[in-house]
Amino acid sequence: MKILFEITNCDSDIAMFEPVIKVLQRKYLQCELYLLSLCEVIGLHTDQHKVASIAQDFLQTYKLPFKVQTRNDGLRGKVSNEMSYLRMLRMKHKVGEHMGKLLESLHPDVIIFSNDRITPHLSLIKAAKNRRIPTLLVQESIRKDDHYKLAKVDRLRLQLIRFLFSVVEGPLLCHGQGGCDRIAAWGETSREYFKMVGVPEEKVVLTGNPRIESITKRNWQREGHELRKRYSIPEDVSIIAFTTNPVDGMGILTGDQLLESVSMVVNAVASLKNVYLFLKPHRFENIERYRRAVAESPAQDRILVEKNIDLYPLLSISDACLIFNSTVALEASVLSVPVAVVNPFQVDMGIDFVENGLTVEITNEKQLISFLQSCRSGEYSVATDVIQKYLAIIDGSADMIADEILKLATWKR
Structure with a gap:
């Protein structure tokens, strides 16, 4: 056969x-x-x-x-x-x-x-x-x-x-x-x-999906702690993962709108204490535009822009995950990480995560700050019944x- x-x-x-x-x-x-x-x-x-x-x-x-x-x-x-x-x-x-x-x-x-x-x-x-x-x-x-x-x-x-x-x-x-x-x-x-x-x-x-299933069968914490050590991030510092993808190349956002969306996230991080942001661009994206976007921020020493970070160890130590319209939403959810769709321009992202309750939608900086604070305090949890609908x-x-x-x-x- x-x-x-x-x-x-x-x-x-x-x-x-x-x-x-x-x-x-x-x-x-x-x-x-x-x-x-x-x-x-x-x-x-x-x-x-x-x-x-x-x-x-x-x-x-x-x-x-x-x-x-x-x-x-x-x-x-x-x-x-x-x-x-x-x-x-x-x-x-x-x-x-x-x-x-x-x-x-x-x-x-x-x-x-x-x-x-x-x-x-x-x-x-x-x-x-x-x-x-x-x-x-x-x-x-x-x-x-x-x-x-x-x-x-x-x-x-x-x-x-x-x-x-x-x-x-x-x-x-x-x-x-x-x-x-x-x-x-x-x-x-x-x-x-x-x-x-x-x-x-x-x-x-x-x-x-076997790929998603395999994520749940492995303990990523040890590699996650190694990630903290590598970048000298204390255990009491909250980590936020922001996994972007080329929504401007898809025609969903313009290039300027994408960068304004990133700036909203950067500004929210700057206003919070003891928060570290890992910004992980998609492999098809130009990483330098993101580095330029955070270069002027007063929080630039608490923001790392890097493609070559293993996603699952990063998620294992993250209090929250931010996306535009990526499948990462489901990968984060099965690892019990709350997810938010960054959408300040309130466009059609081509996904149904928000309407089905898998994620929340963030349209302004105040909402984002509140979401991140809730995730850090453990007030926000992922609904397992929603994950089951997807998987x-x-x-x-x-x-x-x-x-x-x-x-x-x-x-x-």
Whole structure:
């Protein structure tokens, strides 16, 4: 039995698939596992070190023999998701041709996806359907599509790009609309989402997410205390984690609005005593703009701007976590860290965390100060029933996904 895993992100995809792979190796010894990295096709790099950590489980790994221009490190509305789509369109037919050749030579019994909305995923799904190969989409992220209300400054530019994309590729798809035979969804909120975008209910199975589950099975406190020691932060100092992501590149905020939002957080920290802020930008963001944003603050000696901090040790010692619209909200919540969405411009962040009670929304500095004080005193707690709505299963998700893979692998169209 041949099982092909497709990845486009060496961080989250490998972290999600690795527990599933271990279950397959342990319980189903007749499985032959193959890995296809499409990272270069969407402008990312295949991290050979991370792939090597699981490579022993695969008989063979594949990469396509071409790539698009790598995404810039620094998004100020210049390199958006839509721009990446346009680069991919230039090689759409070439991608489809190579997908077909790969499947003809490998003959997998089932293909596992982490995304299904754009080329190259759609090319591989189409090639699989043409060869009657079953496909499973494993939900990788809580953010399920890119249909945000665009910031005014970038609206016309991004609308034009989206229009050009739709002319060649067809309408922008929502997560789940790519045509996979089954979807392994996180929880009830995801089931409702997939139903809303037209996925038949019988195609969706609730499994939770192995990556999130693995977070809960490890004690991060020791590494968290090492983090305190490394930066000489006393135990009585409250730590706040602010994990940003390129919402300006997505067209949700303008670049200026993003920096004003950061300034609100910096000012709130400056007004509080015994508070230390870790500002962790997304890997696609330009870190220097954040460093400039805090350089003039009287609290700059209590603010660290750094990408290369391990997230989970940081969350383990944090009293609160601040986000724009990141999946980190769920990761922090399962570690019992209260989360707030920073949204002073009250825009549509494209997430449902606030309305479902997973997070609170912060629209001004006074609210933020009150929230941070409540978190520090232990007055604010995370609702476990809300987490369950998002995840459905906190234990055993890898086994459930492995079982779904085996069902599909033996399924005949």
